[in-house]
Amino acid sequence: MTAPDEAERELALRTVDLKKAYVSLAGPVKALDGVDLEVSAGEFVAVMGPSGCGKSTLLHLLGGLDRPSSGEVWLNGSRIDTLGESGRAMLRRRAVGFVFQSYNLVPSLTVAANVELPGVLARRPRRQVACRRAELLERLGLATKSGRGVTELSGGEAQRVALARALVNDPALLLADEPTGNLDSRASDEVVALLKQFHAGGQAIVLVTHDPKVASAAQRVLSMRDGRLVDEARLDRGQRARPQEVAGLVQLGSGA
Ligand code: ADP
Ligand code: MG
Numbered sequence: 001m002t003a004p005d006e007a008e009r010e011l012a013l014r015t016v017d018l019k020k021a022y023v024s025l026a027g028p029v030k031a032l033d034g035v036d037l038e039v040s041a042g043e044f045v046a047v048m049g050p051s052g053c054g055k056s057t058l059l060h061l062l063g064g065l066d067r068p069s070s071g072e073v074w075l076n077g078s079r080i081d082t083l084g085e086s087g088r089a090m091l092r093r094r095a096v097g098f099v100f101q102s103y104n105l106v107p108s109l110t111v112a113a114n115v116e117l118p119g120v121l122a123r124r125p126r127r128q129v130a131c132r133r134a135e136l137l138e139r140l141g142l143a144t145k146s147g148r149g150v151t152e153l154s155g156g157e158a159q160r161v162a163l164a165r166a167l168v169n170d171p172a173l174l175l176a177d178e179p180t181g182n183l184d185s186r187a188s189d190e191v192v193a194l195l196k197q198f199h200a201g202g203q204a205i206v207l208v209t210h211d212p213k214v215a216s217a218a219q220r221v222l223s224m225r226d227g228r229l230v231d232e233a234r235l236d237r238g239q240r241a242r243p244q245e246v247a248g249l250v251q252l253g254s255g256a
Contacts, residue, residue, distance in 0.1 A: 011074070012173050012204035013039040013062060018071035020057050020227075031057040032068070033227035039173070039206060041076075044199040046207045046215035049224030055208040056177055058224070062206060063096040063175045064088035076172045093122040097166030097174045101181040103158040105150040105165070111137070112146040115164045122169055129168065136164040140194060156187025163194060167203070174198070176207045180214050192217045213243035221246055 020032040031054045039045050047055050060066040061073055064080050067088075073081040080091055092098075097118075105114050112133055119129030137143050140160040150158060159179060166174055176195070180188035188211070196217050199205055207218060215221050216235065223231040233246070 010041040010077075011038055012041045012043065012076060013037065013206070014072075014074040015062070016072040016074075018058075018061060018073065019069045020054075020061060020066070021069045030227050032061070035071070035227070035229055037222070037229065039204055041172075042199070042202045042204050043220070044195070044205045044207070044218045046209060046218035046221045047224055047229075048209060048212075048215055048221060053224045054227040055224055057227075059098075059175045059177050059206065059208055062173070063098055064091045065098075090122075093118055094169055095172050097169070097171040099159070099162050099166050099174070099176040099179045101178040103150075103155075103162045103182075105158060105161060107149075107151050109150065110146070111142065111148050111150055111153070111161050114150055114161055115168055117168075118165060119168050124169070132168050132170075133164070136167060137161075139197075140164055154187070155183050156190055159183060159187070159191050160194065163191070167198065172204060174203055174205045176205065178208055178210065180209065180211060188214065211243075212247040216243050216246045 015035050015037045018032055018035040018037075019030070022029045022031055035058060047058065049055055057066075061068050061081070064083065068081050071081070072079060075091070075095055080088070083091065106117065109117070115133045115136060116129050119132065120126070134143070134146075137146055140163065142157065142160055142164070145153065145157065150161060153161065180191050183191065192214050195205060195207065205218070207214070209215050219235055221233045221235065222229050235246075
């Protein structure tokens with residue numbers, strides 16, 4: 001083992017005692033109940049846990065889609081939970097990329113226009129954005145689909161377009177919420193292979209998944225229960241854990 005260099009010790013993300021309560025008809029719901037999380041620059045972290053334990057809420061707060069009830073969120077050394085609406089909008093355009101289970105592409109736009117959208121919204125030079133879009137679509141095996149409507153795509157293709165869109169502004173952090181949840185196993189494998197490739201190129205990723213096979217692509221797997229991180233497993237860097245090992249770790253973390 002070599003000592004981590006300066007770049008590796010840098011944090012892409014840090015949360016301090018992060019809490020989020022929602023008000024529902026049945027009364028307040030503690031969706032997050034004190035989450036302390038650190039993600040290094042370039043690290044790939046998976047978050048697993050049962051439905052309703054707060055995974056999506058956590059990702060929304062990490063990416064500035066919503067604000068916490070209390071606690072802190074730091075992205076690349078800047079505190080983001082205190083930003084107002086426009087500051088968070090800017091942050092979402094420039095510093096984070098989101099991938100959702102249901103792709104969330106704009107149906108009236110072509111593949112190319114969907115991918116370019118975050119670049120256009122961030123007011124980057126059109127030529128630069130088009131260049132990055134072409135590069136990403138090539139890399140994701142979608143170059144020939146550039147002019148197509150997104151409604152013509154298969155689920156796997158749609159999710160790859162969503163991945164290109166999330167990465168078009170070269171975000172410090174990629175957030176993926178059950179990105180393979182709607183895909184068959186082959187398309188899921190493709191998306192996971194792509195996430196690994198981007199991670200190998202230095203992309204920090206926080207991935208929420210139910211699937212131990214998908215989680216085993218990460219370097220670290222966190223288990224969440226009732227709004228808290230309850231366990232973590234570091235997967236060997238060189239030798240990825242097998243899915244059944246990850247499933248075992250997650251069960252160990254499930255508590256009583
Ligand atoms: P997960 O992604 O792990 O399934 P969520 O983060 O979506 O969990 O939800 C955590 C808890 O917060 C659940 O009890 C859910 O019902 C509740 N919740 C999520 N969003 C809202 C909301 N907008 N209003 C009220 N309750 C919510
Ligand atoms: Mg969710």
